[in-house]
Amino acid sequence: MIAExxxxxxxxxxxxxxAPLLGGRVRAVFMLALPLLGIVQLCGMDYGSGGIVQxxxxxxxxxxxxxxxxxxxxIFLIASWLGVIYALHQRDTMQDVAALVYAGAAIGAxxxxxxxxxxxxxxxxxLGSVFLIWARRTERATRAGLRYLVIQIGSGVLLLAGxxxxxxxxxxxAFDHLGLDAPxxxxxxxxxxxxxxxPLLHNWLQDAYxxxxxxxxxxxxxxxxxxxxxxxxxxxxxxxxxIYIGATMTVFPIFFAVIENDLRKVLSYSxxxxxxxxxxxxxxxxxxALNGTVAHAFCHILYKALLFMxxxxxLFRVGTAKASELGGLYKSMPLTAGFxxxxxxxxxxxxxxxxxxxKALIMTAVLEEHYPVVWLALLFAxxxxxxxxxxxxxxxxxxxxxxxxxxxxxxANMLIAMGIAAAACVALGLFPQALLYPLLxxxxxxxxxTLTHILTQSQLLLFAALAFVTLMKTGLYPAEIPSVxxxxxxxxxxxxxxxxxxxxxxALRGWEAFNAGAARRVEALIAVLxxxxxxxGLLAATWPSGSMVLWAVLLLGVCLVFYYL
Amino acid sequence: xxxxxxxxxxxxxxxxxxxxxxxxxxxxxxxAVCVALVIVDAFYHKHVHLAFEExxxxxxxxxxxxxxxxxxxxxxxxxxxxxxxxxxxxx
Numbered sequence: 001m002i003a004e005x006x007x008x009x010x011x012x013x014x015x016x017x018x019a020p021l022l023g024g025r026v027r028a029v030f031m032l033a034l035p036l037l038g039i040v041q042l043c044g045m046d047y048g049s050g051g052i053v054q055x056x057x058x059x060x061x062x063x064x065x066x067x068x069x070x071x072x073x074x075i076f077l078i079a080s081w082l083g084v085i086y087a088l089h090q091r092d093t094m095q096d097v098a099a100l101v102y103a104g105a106a107i108g109a110x111x112x113x114x115x116x117x118x119x120x121x122x123x124x125x126x127l128g129s130v131f132l133i134w135a136r137r138t139e140r141a142t143r144a145g146l147r148y149l150v151i152q153i154g155s156g157v158l159l160l161a162g163x164x165x166x167x168x169x170x171x172x173x174a175f176d177h178l179g180l181d182a183p184x185x186x187x188x189x190x191x192x193x194x195x196x197x198x199p200l201l202h203n204w205l206q207d208a209y210x211x212x213x214x215x216x217x218x219x220x221x222x223x224x225x226x227x228x229x230x231x232x233x234x235x236x237x238x239x240x241x242x243i244y245i246g247a248t249m250t251v252f253p254i255f256f257a258v259i260e261n262d263l264r265k266v267l268s269y270s271x272x273x274x275x276x277x278x279x280x281x282x283x284x285x286x287x288x289a290l291n292g293t294v295a296h297a298f299c300h301i302l303y304k305a306l307l308f309m310x311x312x313x314x315l316f317r318v319g320t321a322k323a324s325e326l327g328g329l330y331k332s333m334p335l336t337a338g339f340x341x342x343x344x345x346x347x348x349x350x351x352x353x354x355x356x357x358x359k360a361l362i363m364t365a366v367l368e369e370h371y372p373v374v375w376l377a378l379l380f381a382x383x384x385x386x387x388x389x390x391x392x393x394x395x396x397x398x399x400x401x402x403x404x405x406x407x408x409x410x411x412a413n414m415l416i417a418m419g420i421a422a423a424a425c426v427a428l429g430l431f432p433q434a435l436l437y438p439l440l441x442x443x444x445x446x447x448x449x450t451l452t453h454i455l456t457q458s459q460l461l462l463f464a465a466l467a468f469v470t471l472m473k474t475g476l477y478p479a480e481i482p483s484v485x486x487x488x489x490x491x492x493x494x495x496x497x498x499x500x501x502x503x504x505x506x507a508l509r510g511w512e513a514f515n516a517g518a519a520r521r522v523e524a525l526i527a528v529l530x531x532x533x534x535x536x537g538l539l540a541a542t543w544p545s546g547s548m549v550l551w552a553v554l555l556l557g558v559c560l561v562f563y564y565l
Numbered sequence: 566x567x568x569x570x571x572x573x574x575x576x577x578x579x580x581x582x583x584x585x586x587x588x589x590x591x592x593x594x595x596x597a598v599c600v601a602l603v604i605v606d607a608f609y610h611k612h613v614h615l616a617f618e619e620x621x622x623x624x625x626x627x628x629x630x631x632x633x634x635x636x637x638x639x640x641x642x643x644x645x646x647x648x649x650x651x652x653x654x655x656x
Contacts, residue, residue, distance in 0.1 A: 459626040
């Protein structure tokens, strides 16, 4: 431990803000050291609550360490370290700062013991992360970043509203189990659901992540969504509706992933699908299921970052990550291809790789609690994962038709980051009892490597691979076509603007009609006035002074007559 | 005098996978493993939670194959509804 009671989040946030003061190698070393210092600090702390700050008569618990927050903070620190390594070739101060502040904010949020602290860090993740999108410095990225920011900030606003209602009703801001029936519970649930990319609240993810920079997408893939998984596990474990939300999440994105051309967007859909497995685990809510969710989040962060790193390396070297423009790259980037395949095997849950262990914990928990239909849906989705992340991503980029593109292998720092992530995927798969289980919040009594599990899982995956071969050979497999596919974002990117434009035109037309009517009335009034008071009007005519005199004389005469009488 | 040509003119290295025959070999291996899994399926006692996992022979293999085809083919059909030009949102 470095200093008593120092929040590891602050190491990254303050360190990130100080990074621009340093330059070149010194900054690189400094940034590499920050997550490692964070890990040392985190591992040296005892479980318990601390870092109490008082504002407005509220006691904020800025540091609450227990089994659940520890493992998320740990994997966030490891991932941010990998992110720094992966970005070492890059000279971009904006991204250096944003990546560290963003990671620090996510860690701060997992360590928050109350809803207000959670809210503050929640919004800071939104602010920090959007610069990783804007750093692409294109028109598209700027717009995507704005859409992303609006939705992320909106999620925070809902969280604050829920927290306020909760405080008024209960007098407490503690962030413990909430449930949907708690005051403000539904608002907070939706706030978490947005960041967790629940169905129909999901599209910010596939919209924004592929538009971020090469290194930015890797960092983005780690934090926001898994922070939401953590928050749901903390506040809504055992909420049954999450089982069905999660099952929908596993199935719904795979169809989009199959026909998507941008491979980083394919991975974004795949990320959404993986979140579904975790959400199901939270919904089941037993110790085994929650262990499964945490284990899956831990393994998933590594293999998903690895996959995004490999596609980032392709984008960096070739200038595109579109399947229709790639192929045969294993000749130029053999190491990247190898690491990508390790990530693919891990996410597909092949035996000996990390996903095999972590996904099985959730699947087993689902069966033990008697949800056979949900289990079948998850098994269905597992075949889908094999397609889009297991086969499509490596196959269409590194193999298939040779695109003729030749480039250099990825930079050394990228290869090192990918190598470490790949090694971790294999190590977690090989030695779960030693490496993974001790990190989980509850004691684990599950042996992944039983004969039944190995053989049934191999059967599922290899027959699915056989289906791929069959569809390719018969020409039924959908070709990679340069295109975009409509998803839910169409509603707010097309329908809503079009509808509002229509309303605007109608309103404008109404206003014009009103104006024209009013103008006509005013003109009529002016005409009347000018008839009577205008230059030729009777009332406005200049009368000759003679007639004035005549009238005066007449008046005087009348007066005289009256005097006489 | 002939100048030694730069490497660009040299025929590119031939890779093992460039040969369609070798790709077919890989597919052959996959089929062989699948067949082996089917055979093994009948000869060990499964520790399972659901009755149909055991009563339905090669349940996982069949499910994997069919699920995969269902996903890919229905996604392909979905494309007709959802596909737009690449610059759809930029116009």
